[in-house]
Amino acid sequence: MSTEGPTPKKMKKIDESGDLEESRDFDAETQKALEEIDGCQNEIDALNEKASEEILKVEQKYNKLRKPFFEKRNEIIKKIPNFWVTAFANHPQVSALLDEEEEECLHYMTQLEVEEFEDIKSGYRIKFHFSKNPYFSNDVLTKEFHLGTSDPKSESTKISWSADMNLVKSARSRQEKMKQGRKRGLDVKSFFLWFEDHEDPSQDDIAEVIKDDMWPNPLQYFLVPDIEVENGVEEEEE
Amino acid sequence: MSTEGPTPKKMKKIDESGDLEESRDFDAETQKALEEIDGCQNEIDALNEKASEEILKVEQKYNKLRKPFFEKRNEIIKKIPNFWVTAFANHPQVSALLDEEEEECLHYMTQLEVEEFEDIKSGYRIKFHFSKNPYFSNDVLTKEFHLGTSDPKSESTKISWSADMNLVKSARSRQEKMKQGRKRGLDVKSFFLWFEDHEDPSQDDIAEVIKDDMWPNPLQYFLVPDIEVENGVEEEEE
Known part of the structure; x- marks a missing residue:
């Protein structure tokens, strides 16, 4: 992977021979x-x-x-049931992404991992680990960012959806409905559309929030005052 | 001087005893x-x-x-006559500050120094050294920034102006004229008004440009293509 080194201040270069001919x-x-x-x-x-x-x-x-x-x-x-879905649902920016059914799906998420590449500057990956679940057969969904070049790219695991459980499809159809309805211009809430979105990898706000805010300290988002939780994710569990 | 240490991410603190009573x-x-x-x-x-x-x-x-x-x-x-005034007059932001008479005055500037405080985070000072000149009796004019506290401050050397040579006074009178005239709302160009301005020390763009752009590499601003110089500061010298 090609990476850009530290960029020291540029100067009007004096020519190869060391002369100041151009001035x-x-x-x-x-x-x-x-x-x-x-x-x-x-x-x-x-x-x-x-x-x-x-x-x-x-x-x-x-x-x-x-x-x-x-x-x-x-x-x-891993010992705490629904730790990650609770933290996600309590996080101001991440929760804004979660459709109700997607939140159900994230109950099967057992582990989050954020790894910076060895040289730090060139990128990072976010891994979402899942237990056996009715939505897809993957164990891990990874979204990976390659930012070290002038042409930043992201890529993500192809999800093997179970029959009739494709949450990207349902997000797309919600999107279509929205376009036709009165809510035109509003973005549809969808964690999985974000996961598959690679339009502007160097400006992926959600990925950055997961890397720089959620990952460094998820406990603060798992632990919220009782009053908020009562109206939150806890009620939705069976 | 009190300084703020690195601020690690905050977390909802579990109480002193280590219990999670509040949740x-x-x-x-x-x-x-x-x-x-x-x-x-x-x-x-x-x-x-x-x-x-x-x-x-x-x-x-x-x-x-x-x-x-x-x-x-x-x-x-120091061996190069008018090095600093030339670099200043060629710098896009700094030159925008220079009134014609001020530029004359800066011909007496012999040396620039930028010093970060030992702990870096708490501030820096910019020193303008001058040779004997008709404008003021100071050898050094210093503008100093104390940014380590929640109440950032700057201060600058009191300038001992020679009789009838006070460039702050003339900048103020230009300012007054502007207010009355059609150029209302425009800022008056003045290096010395900037020098004495302490309104928002943590947002002093000119000081930052001098520290982070001019000081690291002034040669690039001294050396400009011939064509620009011919209309620039060189012509004004006697």
């Missing part, structure tokens, strides 16, 4: 001084690049150090 | 799991804080390593 005619002394300044700039640029590399190494080191705690947390979370 | 009544097993998750979160938070500290240390280290090159660069720049 005004300077006297010899000024010309010499300008070349010396350019030399300083090159040293500064090299230090900037080294600083970026070291910071990246620190970030990578701490990603590794955090990993076992995220894994341990995931194991504990 | 719903959970069965004993879930309660235990939630406390274990909270324990993981605390470990993750501690790692986040350590990561921020290490990154800060890297930044401080490279600030120190870059410093001698910036100092050397400043010494070389």
Whole structure:
């Protein structure tokens, strides 16, 4: 995968030979001084690049150090029924995406994982693990972002829907109805349409919210004051 | 100076005793799991804080390593007449601030310095060094930003203007004229009004442009294609 390195400030480059040919005619002394300044700039640029590399190494080191705690947390979370669907349904932006039937489906979600790629800058993937369920046969649904190039891309697992259980199809038909009805222009709520949407991978707000807000601390969204929960997801369970 | 540390993601805090009293009544097993998750979160938070500290240390280290090159660069720049006024006059944002007479005054500027405070987050200062000049008696004019608190402040050197040379006064009178004339609502161009302006220190665009764009690489603004310079500052010199 090609990635973009740290981008130090650009400068009007003095030509290969080190002359300042393209600029005004300077006297010899000024010309010499300008070349010396350019030399300083090159040293500064090299230090900037080294600083970026070291910071990246620190970030990578701490990603590794955090990993076992995220894994341990995931194991504990599995013991709590409906942890993720509750956290999703309580999250302001994520809940706005959840259609009622989709929320039913997410009751089968057992685990969330967010992995930054090794070099951090080039992208990340979000994995949704599911137990055996009536909706699809996949164990894991992954949405993956490749952002390291000038042409960012995302891709996601092809979902093997069970007969008559295709929630993307039903979201599309809701979408069609909306277009014909009075709610034209409104976006249809759908987690699975988001999952399959790859239009603007570098601006995927929901993915970013899951990565930067939900994943770092889901407990705050699982734990909400009683009063909110009573009107929330808890009631809908059988 | 009090400073704000890195702010890790906040979580709905479980009370001091470690109980989850404020949330719903959970069965004993879930309660235990939630406390274990909270324990993981605390470990993750501690790692986040350590990561921020290490990154800060890297930044401080490279600030120190870059410093001698910036100092050397400043010494070389002194050999080039009108380096800074030329760079200022060629910079899109900074030049927009320069009144004609102010530009004359900046011909006496010999040195620019930008210093981040040791802990980086808490602020920075910009120093404008001047040679003996007909406008004021100060050698150095400093504008300093203290941004580490919830109440950011800036301050600047009191300028000892020579008789009838006060450029702040003339900027103010231009301002008055503008208010009465047809150009109402337009900001008056003035480097020295900016220098004395402390209204919104955390949003001082000009200071940030000097710190983050001019200071890292002034050569690119000193060196401009001939055609632009011919209509620019060079012609105005005697």
